[in-house]
Amino acid sequence: xTTPSSLDARRQVHLAAHFPGVNNTTLWSDPRSESxxxxxxxxxxxxxxxxxxxxxLFLAEGLRVREHKGRIYEADVxxxxxxxxxxxxxAAVTEHIGLVGTLSAxxxxxxxxxxxxxxxxxxxxxxxxxxxxxxxxxxxxxxxxRGAFLDRDQRYVRAAEFLEVADRFWSSWAPDAVVADKASGxxxxxxxxxxxxxxxxxFDVTGRATLPGGPQGRPLIVQAGDSAAGRxxxxxxxxxxxxxxxxxxxxxxFYADVKGRLPGHGRDEDxxxxxxxxxxxxxxxxxxxxxxxxxxxxxxxxxxxAIAFLERVWGRDLxxxxxxxxxxxxxxxxxxxxITQGRANNAADPKATADAWRERxxxxxxxxxxxxxxxxxxxxxxxxxxxxAAEIDRxxxxxxxxxxxxxxxxxxxxxxxxxxxVVPELQERGVYRRSYDEGATLRDxxxxxxxxxxxxxxxxx
Amino acid sequence: MTRNLHLAVALEGxxxxxxxxxxxxxxxxxxxTPGYWLDLxxxxxxxxxxxxxxxxxxxxxxxxxxxADDRVDQLRGRLDALLIASYVAPRISRIxxxxxxxxxxxxxxxxxxxxxxxxxxxxxxxxxxxxISASPDDAASVGRRTVPALDLEAYRRGEGQAIVHELFDEAxxxxxxxxxxxxxxxxxAIVRDVDSGRFLDGEKVHYTEFxxxxxxxxxxxxxPRSPQGQPPxxxxxxxxxxxxxxxxxxxxxCITPHTPEQLREILAEVHDAEARLRPTSLxxxxxxxxxxxxxxxNAEDAAAALERLDDxxxxxxxxxxxxxxxxxxxxxxxxxxxxxxxxxxxxxRPARLPADLDTITRSVVPALEQAGxxxxxxxxxxxxxxxxxxxxxxxxxxxxxxxxHQPALRDSEVSA
Ligand SMILES: Cc1cc2nc3c(=O)[nH]c(=O)nc-3n(C[C@H](O)[C@H](O)[C@H](O)COP(=O)(O)O)c2cc1C
Numbered sequence: 001x002t003t004p005s006s007l008d009a010r011r012q013v014h015l016a017a018h019f020p021g022v023n024n025t026t027l028w029s030d031p032r033s034e035s036x037x038x039x040x041x042x043x044x045x046x047x048x049x050x051x052x053x054x055x056x057l058f059l060a061e062g063l064r065v066r067e068h069k070g071r072i073y074e075a076d077v078x079x080x081x082x083x084x085x086x087x088x089x090x091a092a093v094t095e096h097i098g099l100v101g102t103l104s105a106x107x108x109x110x111x112x113x114x115x116x117x118x119x120x121x122x123x124x125x126x127x128x129x130x131x132x133x134x135x136x137x138x139x140x141x142x143x144x145x146r147g148a149f150l151d152r153d154q155r156y157v158r159a160a161e162f163l164e165v166a167d168r169f170w171s172s173w174a175p176d177a178v179v180a181d182k183a184s185g186x187x188x189x190x191x192x193x194x195x196x197x198x199x200x201x202x203f204d205v206t207g208r209a210t211l212p213g214g215p216q217g218r219p220l221i222v223q224a225g226d227s228a229a230g231r232x233x234x235x236x237x238x239x240x241x242x243x244x245x246x247x248x249x250x251x252x253x254f255y256a257d258v259k260g261r262l263p264g265h266g267r268d269e270d271x272x273x274x275x276x277x278x279x280x281x282x283x284x285x286x287x288x289x290x291x292x293x294x295x296x297x298x299x300x301x302x303x304x305x306a307i308a309f310l311e312r313v314w315g316r317d318l319x320x321x322x323x324x325x326x327x328x329x330x331x332x333x334x335x336x337x338x339i340t341q342g343r344a345n346n347a348a349d350p351k352a353t354a355d356a357w358r359e360r361x362x363x364x365x366x367x368x369x370x371x372x373x374x375x376x377x378x379x380x381x382x383x384x385x386x387x388x389a390a391e392i393d394r395x396x397x398x399x400x401x402x403x404x405x406x407x408x409x410x411x412x413x414x415x416x417x418x419x420x421x422v423v424p425e426l427q428e429r430g431v432y433r434r435s436y437d438e439g440a441t442l443r444d445x446x447x448x449x450x451x452x453x454x455x456x457x458x459x460x461x
Numbered sequence: 462m463t464r465n466l467h468l469a470v471a472l473e474g475x476x477x478x479x480x481x482x483x484x485x486x487x488x489x490x491x492x493x494t495p496g497y498w499l500d501l502x503x504x505x506x507x508x509x510x511x512x513x514x515x516x517x518x519x520x521x522x523x524x525x526x527x528x529a530d531d532r533v534d535q536l537r538g539r540l541d542a543l544l545i546a547s548y549v550a551p552r553i554s555r556i557x558x559x560x561x562x563x564x565x566x567x568x569x570x571x572x573x574x575x576x577x578x579x580x581x582x583x584x585x586x587x588x589x590x591x592x593i594s595a596s597p598d599d600a601a602s603v604g605r606r607t608v609p610a611l612d613l614e615a616y617r618r619g620e621g622q623a624i625v626h627e628l629f630d631e632a633x634x635x636x637x638x639x640x641x642x643x644x645x646x647x648x649x650a651i652v653r654d655v656d657s658g659r660f661l662d663g664e665k666v667h668y669t670e671f672x673x674x675x676x677x678x679x680x681x682x683x684x685p686r687s688p689q690g691q692p693p694x695x696x697x698x699x700x701x702x703x704x705x706x707x708x709x710x711x712x713x714x715c716i717t718p719h720t721p722e723q724l725r726e727i728l729a730e731v732h733d734a735e736a737r738l739r740p741t742s743l744x745x746x747x748x749x750x751x752x753x754x755x756x757x758x759n760a761e762d763a764a765a766a767l768e769r770l771d772d773x774x775x776x777x778x779x780x781x782x783x784x785x786x787x788x789x790x791x792x793x794x795x796x797x798x799x800x801x802x803x804x805x806x807x808x809x810r811p812a813r814l815p816a817d818l819d820t821i822t823r824s825v826v827p828a829l830e831q832a833g834x835x836x837x838x839x840x841x842x843x844x845x846x847x848x849x850x851x852x853x854x855x856x857x858x859x860x861x862x863x864x865x866h867q868p869a870l871r872d873s874e875v876s877a
Contacts, residue, residue, distance in 0.1 A: 028653055028660050029653070029655045036651075037581055037684065037685050038581065039551060039581060039582045039584075043551070061683075062683065063570070063683060064680045064681075064683065065666060065680060065681045065682075065683060071663050072661065072663030072666045072681070073661075073663070074659040074660060074661045074662065074663045075658055075659060075660065076660060077660050078651075078660060078661045078666075079646070079651065079661075079683065079684060079685040080683055080684065081574070081577075081578040081581060081582075081684055082571065082574035082575040082577065082578040082684060084544060084547075084575065085543065085544065085547040085574075085575045085578035085579055085582070086547070086578055086582070088544040088545075088547035088548045089547045089548065089550055089551050089578075089582040091495070091548055092495070092499075092548045092549065092550075092551045092552050093551050093552075107568065107571075108568070108571075109566070109603050109605070111602040111603055112519075112566065112567065112603070115541055116541050116544060119540040119541040119544045119545070120544055122493045122494065122495070122540060123495045123540070123544060123545070123548045124495075125495075142677075142678075142679035142680060143570045143669075143678050143679060143680050144568055144570060144678075145568060145569075145675075145676065145677070147677070173538075178489075178490060178538070179533075180482065180489040180490045182482070182483040182484075182485075182487070182489075185480075185483060185534050185773060186533055186534060187482060187489065187533060187534060187535055187536055187537060188532075188533040188537055189533070190533060192533075193521065193537065193538075203604055204604035205601070205602060205603070205604040206601040206602065206604070207520065207598065207599075207601055207602025207603075208520070208521045208529065208598075208602070209521075210518070210520065210521050210522075210538055210539050211493060211538050211539060211540055212493065212538065302658045303658075304658045305658070
């Protein structure tokens with residue numbers, strides 16, 4: 001346990017392991033790359049991360065296969081398991097590591113998701129976390145009963161109310177609800193299972209949970225939106241914020257921003273951990289690592305990938321342009337904003353973005369492919385294992401992050417080298433655990449407060 | 462040789478008798494722990510059972526039909542069955558896993574991908590027991606629609622049939638939609654073609670395009686087609702509407718005859734429904750009978766054990782399925798007779814867990830093998846061969862993809 005009061009104690013590093021996802025960071029063409037769906041891949045990835053004493057395994061989720069120019073997008077890895085089902089299965093082949101899944105507050109209902117998350121928390125011995133996402137567009141809605149029913153400005157309002165109702169279900173069984181006295185024949189304590197009644201803006205719910213809350217009560221809550229509303233939501237409700245701000249100065253600004261929102265919600269700095277996503281490239285020397293990073297970036301950005309990347313901003317077909325040539329002189333099509341479906345990052349002002357990119361490409365003499373590599377490659381951690389460990393430590397000590405979500409780029413062996421070489425360096429520096437505490441929950445690993453925010457704390461009062 | 466009699470065990474709480482939790486061997490405080498379920502499934506697997514169903518209900522158990530009770534003397538509470546199955550899947554190797562997943566308030570898209578995932582994780586041993594939620598309480602716990610209260614006596618007089626009709630119509634749509642989602646990726650959709658830079662062949666990923674009265678799903682699954690393609694769908698049915706649901710949508714139906722005459726009548730009704738409603742995409746419907754079993758070495762002990770449990774429960778055991786409190790030998794005779802009358806198998810509901818499951822695996826399965834009703838379960842997987850799937854075990858061929866002979870449906874391409 002870290003003791004926040006001891007000023008000289010070095011701030012501890014938290015690491016999460018991002019299962020390689022469905023975008024071009026994942027190198028499916030690498031000869032060592034294996035199935036994206038076979039359970040053996042999940043088993044290896046999770047067990048390796050556990051060998052490296054990571055806080056948690058992280059799984060993203062997208063509820064529709066991505067499309068580009070009206071067709072299924074073919075160039076990236078596609079296909080994933082159902083988040084809850086795979087978390088339950090991974091729980092059976094791991095013992096200590098946390099298991100965080102991305103699940104929508106829009107296309108689920110609190111009663112059912114609370115039941116599923118509580119089940120997973122029971123099955124894993126208190127190791128479950130929920131990355132709450134709020135996408136509500138019509139593209140994803142088309143796979144669900146209600147379609148696109150939620151206004152965009154309501155997405156976090158619904159998410160907050162969702163969590164409130166879920167909390168009520170997680171704490172609705174009294175701690176001593178199950179008596180199970182065989183002799184007297186009493187199974188439940190009187191009033192042991194409370195009825196949840198909630199009438200709000202988004203939910204109108206009356207019911208009883210089919211199970212007591214899991215060992216954590218409320219699973220660990222992770223948030224990954226970047227808007228002001230998203231940051232406020234995280235500051236009020238989340239234990240971890242998953243960000244894309246991995247460049248040092250930008251990361252420090254983001255860190256200060258979200259931590260600065262905490263006092264307004266009566267929370268202290270350590271109650272919300274900031275973990276940016278980051279890739280890595282390792283070598284015996286910095287030069288070797290940089291060479292490797294270049295190779296990875298090239299492999300991640302095929303000509304077709306680079307053209308598709310530009311098409312997302314230009315909103316039109318650009319396949320006639322040479323990826324190794326200059327940027328298209330024509331302007332974006334204002335009507336083409338929805339050219340890519342199923343990913344978050346559509347440019348707000350395509351014309352301005354295109355102009356800026358053209359300017360940069362001209363100034364730095366970059367081809368289309370080189371520009372895309374410069375824009376997207378996120379190998380923040382490049383160097384020898386000792387250098388990478390020092391860089392992680394610097395981020396944490398200087399309050400640019402509380403650690404990282406490490407993104408492996410091959411599946412399932414992509415984090416093996418990191419665990420073999422960087423983890424011992426972090427341990428050597430005294431900023432990383434050397435073992436898991438027996439019986440620790442994910443909340444314990446992260447150093448998050450509480451059990452349920454309403455459950456046991458309310459009962460103590 | 463006669464066809465292998467299929468044998469399933471239905472896992473529910475501490476057993477199907479409401480007083481089972483008070484038995485000395487019962488582990489009622491462990492029903493929320495993973496080890497409890499792993500032990501039960503492993504015992505069933507070691508004993509040669511073909512598959513287990515893991516029972517579930519959308520809402521808390523109740524002794525009242527379609528409404529909550531406030532009883533504190535019976536076991537209450539359960540984990541989500543699909544997640545129990547997902548948890549045990551990596552740690553077992555032969556037995557089929559068939560969780561109950563409800564259709565009324567759940568999202569068919571999530572149901573589809575969850576079952577596909579169970580099939581991937583179990584390497585082809587997933588199945589699905591769909592079930593409706595007919596209670597107003599279940600509906601209120603979600604709060605998106607209301608289901609009128611159903612009174613069992615009124616229902617038996619023929620009232621409230623419309624609601625049940627509607628819930629089963631919807632369940633039928635859900636199963637159809639789910640099957641389309643399961644098939645939306647062809648088996649070879651993932652091409653990993655380095656030369657063309659394509660991970661996926663988009664022509665082999667199909668829009669589900671399901672448009673029903675209750676369910677609409679536009680897109681393909683997010684999960685690639687699973688080892689079995691379509692995990693077997695196994696439905697419990699007691700009356701005409703669910704018989705028709707099973708005939709039109711399921712791979713197997715579990716029925717609840719109490720006498721040989723009833724068995725003949727139900728079989729005739731099921732086969733009639735099959736003749737009228739079975740789509741050509743489905744193989745002949747397998748028919749199993751459910752039995753609640755309480756087994757002791759001699760019949761008097763079994764009767765006494767049941768009486769003791771009934772006394773503790775304060776009522777005689779009321780069950781949709783026939784209660785057989787008897788010896789393993791007498792049970793085997795019933796199973797033989799059932800097979801002779803046309804059943805493909807049985808699903809046994811142990812009155813007491815783990816006691817009656819232990820007797821099934823220790824005595825009933827070997828006796829069935831000795832009687833030539835079942836071949837001994839094959840051990841493990843021969844090197845170089847695909848693992849035996851649940852469909853293999855049940856004699857169901859791997860289904861052709863529903864989309865294979867249809868051109869891909871696409872939105873019009875965005876022009877340059
Ligand atoms: C680092 C990061 C990871 C994300 N991962 C997912 C994901 O796996 N699935 C998803 O549906 N949305 C994901 N999102 C989207 C957000 O969670 C959020 O729902 C969306 O960005 C809208 O919120 P915002 O406007 O606050 O950004 C991610 C966002 C970020 C910043």
